Amino acid sequence: MDKTTPSTPNDLEAFWIPFTPNRHFKAHPRILATAQGMYYEDQTGRRILDGIAGLWCVNAGHSPRPIAEAIARQAHELDFAPCFQFAHPKAFELASRVVSLAPKGLDYCFFVNSGSEAAETSLKIARAYFSSIGEGSRYRLIGRERAYHGVNFGGISVGGIGNNRKAFGPTVPGTDDHLPLPYNHARDAFTEGEYGFDDSYADALERMVALHGAETIAAVIVEPMTGSGGVFPTRRGYLQRLRQICDKYEILLIFDEVITAFGRLGHGFAAERYGVVPDMICFAKGITNGTVPLGGVVVSEKIYQAFEQKADHGIDIFHGHTYSGHPMAMAAGLAALDHYRDASLFERGREMEPVLAKAVHALERDPHVHDIRNVGMAAAIELRPEKGAPGKRGYEAMIRCFEEENLVVRLSGDTLVLSPALIASADEIGRMADAIHAVLLRLPE
């Protein structure tokens, strides 16, 4: 191949597409060329309804003007400034804005570039915190089944999705314990919203303490709603109970809110929805409305102060990225938070939650449906897998949604996921459910 030829939309070979069957994709490409509001257009001008807010990130819909303009202005004003030993005004401004949305007591914000880096950073901070207070024996990091904390080694180790771990060799030492997913299909299937009380799921942490000793456990990390693992709402009282047990044994509690922050569950952070204050919160995605890569971790005063050095030249934490606090990301984050506030989007998320719930639960009796789950502006339609071919039925349904119904849905195994932008109208949500209904009726047995 002539490598000087500029790549055209027809030259699909070089791009190794993540989390995608490349050979099949390149034979049947799904290319999204432009986007506005709730819709993409492909290269032929076909309008495609976005059922998943980009990838759980475009919470205000695609391309709101104020965010695009803020990024353009920033590119002219300050393209880059290092945030190692130096900094720039907007990094301080955005950190203050993020902590003002976080629960009281979480007053410091560390910036990274993605959700994976946010999760990784929180795990490293947990271990380094105990090391700095003279309790270096606390190294264990406890995750949960079906959890997704990104793709770095720490994240896949505390993560609970087998396929994301299997090919990559040994996981990080001290991450072998996973809490059970607080879900029981026989009892919980087709519940609307959060599940009922059952302390036994959180109490599993007590068993891990009994087995290993609290003096070896640094932190527990959970998503307030299991997201990429297939949308599993939490149980009533579950996060409170985890908080109690962590307090009892002085274990740090980390919420991974990469999906649930910035309105997905109707609040700035899901911690507010559930009235539980963790020690750290990971965020990413919606912070810039998906426009510029940005993630971060907010941490408590207790954690931040533990890193302060006595010597003026002593570095607090040997961690960070070239692009931590990147000016373009800071400008996008400030503009996104202004836009969410000015458009009352978190409130709108709360208003639309019952509309999405009603639309998806109407699919209960459709062919192949095994469970339907919803919480906030997120919903899952779990299909029964084809015998001997897990994932095949879901994959076919996702492709048919795109090709036959002009709808983008997300796939997790055989589960179809909807997570519309918070601007979605009742009509658009109805169209998403209708499209899935039509596809389920057409799927082969």
Ligand SMILES: Cc1ncc(COP(=O)(O)O)c(C=O)c1O
């Ligand atoms: C809870 C959670 N943590 C971490 C991540 C990883 O984020 P990223 O893909 O930006 O690395 C995701 C991505 O979906 C996520 O849902």
